[in-house]
Amino acid sequence: MFGSRRDGETVTCIACGEERPRSDAREYDKHGDRWDRRDKTFEFLCKGCFTETCRQPRDGLEATLAAADAGETDRATFLRQFRELVRERSVERE
Structure with a gap:
């Protein structure tokens, strides 16, 4: 239909880290x-994390993830940067 899913392929959830x-x-x-697939690799969410996160407000989420170097740096650095950016943006909104 939209592309084949490779049998036996495993992925790591970007939210919980589980394979x-x-x-x-x-x-x-x-x-x-997500519709422009040329030269692109995707990150993945397990179904449980997807269900939990898809109902949350997403305003600015993608920009925050990119600014925190999601997928470009190690997990600890990403989490630290993401937390700092979220704190800064919440202070700006007050």
Whole structure:
């Protein structure tokens, strides 16, 4: 239909860090353009994390993830940078 999912492929959930079969995960594109697939690799959310996060407000989420170097740096550095950016943006809104 929209592309084949490779049997036996595993992916790592960007939210919880667990490895899951590709068939038990959802694609996530931090740039918000999942339909343009040319030269692109996707990150993944397991179904549980996808369900938990997809109902949350997303205003500015992709920009914050990109600014925190999601997928470009190690997990600890990303989490620190993400936390700092979220704090800065919440102070700006007050």
